[in-house]
Structure formats: structure tokens, C-alpha cells
Amino acid sequence: MAHNSPTFSPLYRQIKDLIVRALDAGEWLPGQAIPSEQVLAARFGVSQGTVRKAVDELAAENILIRRQGKGTFVSSHQDPRAVFRFLRLKAISGGPVLPKSQPLECMRAKAGQEAARNLGVGPGSPIVIVRRVLRLDGKPVVIDEMYLAAEVFPGLSLEMLRDWHGSLYSLFESRFGVRMVRATEKLRAVAAEKTVAEMLDVREGTPLLSVERVAYTYGDKPVEWRRGLYSTAEHYYVNELS
Amino acid sequence: MAHNSPTFSPLYRQIKDLIVRALDAGEWLPGQAIPSEQVLAARFGVSQGTVRKAVDELAAENILIRRQGKGTFVSSHQDPRAVFRFLRLKAISGGPVLPKSQPLECMRAKAGQEAARNLGVGPGSPIVIVRRVLRLDGKPVVIDEMYLAAEVFPGLSLEMLRDWHGSLYSLFESRFGVRMVRATEKLRAVAAEKTVAEMLDVREGTPLLSVERVAYTYGDKPVEWRRGLYSTAEHYYVNELS
DNA sequence: TAGTGGTCTAGACCACCCA
DNA sequence: GGGTGGTCTAGACCACTAA
Structure with missing residues (x-):
């Protein structure tokens, strides 16, 4: 990985951007579950841990909501x-x-x-x-x-x-x-x-x-x-x- | 590890509490660096990753400040x-x-x-x-x-x-x-x-x-x-x- | 050059939910 | 029982800082 380019951003942040873009495009709607970390990891070609870190940040920003045992959901103002x-x-x-x-x-x-x-x-x-x-x-x-x-x-x-x-x-x-x-x-x-x-x-x-x-x-x-x-x-x- | 006790709290959170207690006791003063993750991991008998997660939360709460290459510091109102x-x-x-x-x-x-x-x-x-x-x-x-x-x-x-x-x-x-x-x-x-x-x-x-x-x-x-x-x-x- | 935090991976196991 | 997220570990390598 090229970690020394002037516009360097870590992998998990690129993944985060991809998830945000998918949300913006309406791929997953508010209240719905997004794919599991395993599935996202496969889709983006990274490890589950990297997806996890991306999702962690989105959850901290109240954009996603994690529910243990159930999945990760798009946060909704309907809630x-x-x-x-x-x-x-x-x-x-x-x-x-x-x-x-x-x-x-x-x-x-x-x-x-x-x-x-x-x-x-x-x-x-x-x-x-x-x-x-x-x-x-x-x-x-x-x-x-x-x-x-x-x-x-x-x-x-x-x-x-x-x-x-x-x-x-x-x-x-x-x-x-x-x-x-x-x-x-x-x-x-x-x-x-x-x-x-x-x-x-x-x-x-x-x-x-x-x-x-x-x-x-x-x-x-x-x-x-x-x-x-x-x-x-x-x-x-x-x-x-x- | 007993993960099913009624008062279960994950290891990293226990470590976090220990760090807060040390801060409260004045072991490390505002503006000073706390020990490196390696040292803390050895001291508490856990992996570096677990210390890292504890420190991550404290940094998110503005209690500690991480500076890449320099160390982790106690946040100070002097700053x-x-x-x-x-x-x-x-x-x-x-x-x-x-x-x-x-x-x-x-x-x-x-x-x-x-x-x-x-x-x-x-x-x-x-x-x-x-x-x-x-x-x-x-x-x-x-x-x-x-x-x-x-x-x-x-x-x-x-x-x-x-x-x-x-x-x-x-x-x-x-x-x-x-x-x-x-x-x-x-x-x-x-x-x-x-x-x-x-x-x-x-x-x-x-x-x-x-x-x-x-x-x-x-x-x-x-x-x-x-x-x-x-x-x-x-x-x-x-x-x-x- | 050595030491620090930052990233990424792989794997194991636990806690929770639901069918 | 099988799937989900949650925790913990170990190791490799990168980025940044200071001496």
C-alpha cells in the first residue's frame, strides 16, 4: 500500500467513504440493515477489522447504529x-x-x-x-x-x-x-x-x-x-x- | 475470562477505569505523557490492542490526546x-x-x-x-x-x-x-x-x-x-x- | 536510528438474537 | 444452530518525531 502519497488516507477511511456514498445513493434505506461486516469485507476486498473500524466511526457519528446479534442499521429520524x-x-x-x-x-x-x-x-x-x-x-x-x-x-x-x-x-x-x-x-x-x-x-x-x-x-x-x-x-x- | 457475570464489563473498559483512576490519583499530570501502549500493556497484563481501545475511548472523551510519533498526553486546560x-x-x-x-x-x-x-x-x-x-x-x-x-x-x-x-x-x-x-x-x-x-x-x-x-x-x-x-x-x- | 502511535490482517472465542 | 456484532490476541508494517 502506498502510505506516503500526499493525499494519503487510510484504508478504513476509504471504506467509510464508500459506505457513505452507498448510503447517499440510497442503496440502503434508513431503518434498514446494511450487509454484515463479513459481506462488506468481501465486497471491498479488505479484512473484517478494517470494515469494522469504518463502521465504528459511522456509528460514532450517529449515521449507523450497531445492534449486537442483529446487525448494523441505517439510522433513521423515524426512530x-x-x-x-x-x-x-x-x-x-x-x-x-x-x-x-x-x-x-x-x-x-x-x-x-x-x-x-x-x-x-x-x-x-x-x-x-x-x-x-x-x-x-x-x-x-x-x-x-x-x-x-x-x-x-x-x-x-x-x-x-x-x-x-x-x-x-x-x-x-x-x-x-x-x-x-x-x-x-x-x-x-x-x-x-x-x-x-x-x-x-x-x-x-x-x-x-x-x-x-x-x-x-x-x-x-x-x-x-x-x-x-x-x-x-x-x-x-x-x-x-x- | 468470565464473560457472563451479571456485572460483566469488557477488559478494555476495566483498563480504561484503571487509567482514569491513575489520572485521578495524579500519577500523570496534565500536559505530561502517559506511558507508551507497550508499557501499559505489560503493566496491566493485556495485549497492546486492548490498551489501545481503552486509550481510544479516553481520547474520544478529550481526556487524553494522542500525538503520533510522540506519545499520549493528559489533556490540559493550560493548552x-x-x-x-x-x-x-x-x-x-x-x-x-x-x-x-x-x-x-x-x-x-x-x-x-x-x-x-x-x-x-x-x-x-x-x-x-x-x-x-x-x-x-x-x-x-x-x-x-x-x-x-x-x-x-x-x-x-x-x-x-x-x-x-x-x-x-x-x-x-x-x-x-x-x-x-x-x-x-x-x-x-x-x-x-x-x-x-x-x-x-x-x-x-x-x-x-x-x-x-x-x-x-x-x-x-x-x-x-x-x-x-x-x-x-x-x-x-x-x-x-x- | 529508535521509539511512538497508526493501520491492517487473521484467527479465536464470547454475547446476543432469532428461527 | 447459525448468524450477527463484540472482544481479545499476535504480528507485521507504516508514519511521524526526536535525537
Whole structure:
């Protein structure tokens, strides 16, 4: 093996890329099992240990899920345990939280400077803007505005959003084959403007948590830019540092 | 090997615990190299591969740092790269941020209900309360109030805090041998009260980011509970989701 | 050149799940 | 019982660092 080329990357990382590419191509769908390590090793012409290391990293990134005795599965936003992977909210009371999305608007537009930059597309590219309210335990807690590259979500409509019972990301995954894999968020504290305050049932000027997110699919491709305003009267945003 | 006992844990995890215990005992200090994998394997009577897996996990948790060709090192808050591991603030302008701590107060007290619960000590236990302002690029951006178990930080004083040039955690590490390894944070948006507003140089009622943190040392032992109020006029809190 | 971590392999056996 | 992932080992070789 040539281990001294300038673009050297270890075998297991090449295997990892091949697996990601297969996932991106839809060879194995979310929730389904991928082939066993033995089979993958034969397919890629490497030892099982090398496949294992590749899968280990993908499992650490929550892209795959290993289940001893059963197999290795493509992680899915359909999985109820995955809901709070991207929704870092908990009730101050400590009780369980039942999120329910209430779509308000779904419209076509052209990308402005900021949206274009965050979505990695050219300015003026067609995008879809979605606005919705997220209710937790029946109360409005989050108001979101999402910007999506239109070509990735063809035919997305308000009816489709209204008819869907589940998380947005599970809809994206099921209907458009787009799996959100990673996201970065920027948090600030802002004052509620009048219209927002009414929707969240708080007084105008109430401090809200502003959460700006860029979400990526396989291959670190950005596909969603969103801004959420969280009412933190009865909920807080949790984070783990290490 | 008895792999079927009810308290079964794999060898590499036992090795990991032994390494953590050695770290906790101060056998190897932050910034120093630990023995090579070969040496550790001989010491614990296992193969190098098993030590490697234990070290892999500790490196993933940012407790150890591997450097090819040099060795494996105990991670340290002295390392300038470690400053932003627990301070998730960036300038909106995108420029670099130079944090500087300005201690205000350091007093002894007895733990109330909440502090006791968060620090894992009995109510009434002696604690130290520290208040400080954190300046970024010269401007006051964060005001912190910290609650520390007194017996873990004997002799902590305002003078000591004032004389220290570096992060608080690097002080704790150098002077008291307490290394912060992990933390959980709860974020909310709140309105600035008068005294806080003055210190942060904002108007009363300005929305601030409230960050409540419990920090843990080796063995998941909580040793610090703090609440910070962040002015997010020119900075934001960053987070990675995966 | 010697020592460190990093990669890759091959094989054995264990733990778990399911038919 | 047979298949899956999980653990552990032993050995070879590569890549990086420092003296």
C-alpha cells in the first residue's frame, strides 16, 4: 500500500467513504440493515477489522447504529429515540415532552445572499421557505423559519406538511430521501417582536432563545438553514460539553 | 475470562477505569505523557490492542490526546486550544476572541438545597462562591456565579484568582489538581436585571443568555455548579449537533 | 536510528438474537 | 444452530518525531 502519497488516507477511511456514498445513493434505506461486516469485507476486498473500524466511526457519528446479534442499521429520524437528537429541549418541570409540528406556510422564493451562502447555492437559486410552530405538550414553544434548496425538496407543499404526522426530518427522509446527519447551531437571546409574541403566547419583548441552524446531509452538504425562536419560560435547551 | 457475570464489563473498559483512576490519583499530570501502549500493556497484563481501545475511548472523551510519533498526553486546560472547549462563544463579526477573567468576589458559604443537589454534597456543606466578569476583547460579555465544593478547593481566595493569568479551569487544574472533564449546560433566555445590566454595559431588560452548568471531574464527580449570563449583542453561543 | 502511535490482517472465542 | 456484532490476541508494517 502506498502510505506516503500526499493525499494519503487510510484504508478504513476509504471504506467509510464508500459506505457513505452507498448510503447517499440510497442503496440502503434508513431503518434498514446494511450487509454484515463479513459481506462488506468481501465486497471491498479488505479484512473484517478494517470494515469494522469504518463502521465504528459511522456509528460514532450517529449515521449507523450497531445492534449486537442483529446487525448494523441505517439510522433513521423515524426512530422515536432520534427526535431529541436535533431538538435539544427539555421541560423545566422534568416531565416528558411531546412535540407536535404545526405548519403555517410553505412558499417558493429565490435565495438571498445569506440563504445562498448558508445553503451553498448561488444567489437567486430557487428555494422553499417553510414556517411552522412547534408545540410541546400542546403549548406553542418554538416558531421556526426554514430555508431549503428547492431542487432537493421537489413538490414540498403545505398540504404535505400538514398531512405528515412525525418530525420534519422524518418527512424529509421518507419523501425526499434526504437524511440530516449533522448540524451547527448559533444561539443568542433576543426580544420577542409583536407577531412572534402573539404566536408564542408571551408578552412583547419577552426574552427568547434564537437558534440559527445549518443542517447537513451525507458528505457535509448543507441542505437546510433555519432560524428558530424558543420560548424558554417552561423549557430549556440542553447541551453536553466534553 | 468470565464473560457472563451479571456485572460483566469488557477488559478494555476495566483498563480504561484503571487509567482514569491513575489520572485521578495524579500519577500523570496534565500536559505530561502517559506511558507508551507497550508499557501499559505489560503493566496491566493485556495485549497492546486492548490498551489501545481503552486509550481510544479516553481520547474520544478529550481526556487524553494522542500525538503520533510522540506519545499520549493528559489533556490540559493550560493548552490554549482547550480554552474554547467549555467556552462556546464566538464573535458575530467573525474576529478572534480574547477572553480575560475579572474576579469580583470569593466567599465561603453553606450549600443550599439546589447547590447541594448539583454538587452531590449534603445540604449545609461548606462551599465557595465565586463571582466574576468575563471580558472578550476588552468588553464585558459574561457574568458568572460559581458554586464549588470547599473541600475540593481549599484556600481558594480572591487574591489567588486575581493573580492568575489564564482560564479558571487551568487554575483549578494547576493549584488544586482538579481537571474538568465534562459538563452539562441548560440554556434559557432571560431579561437583564439592573445590577447585571450595569456590569454588562447593556440596558435593563436586555435579553441575555442564561447558561447553567454542572461540571464534572474524573469519575463523573460534579465539582462545580455555575450560572452565567451572556450578553449576545456581539457574540453567539455555538453548538454542534450530531 | 529508535521509539511512538497508526493501520491492517487473521484467527479465536464470547454475547446476543432469532428461527 | 447459525448468524450477527463484540472482544481479545499476535504480528507485521507504516508514519511521524526526536535525537
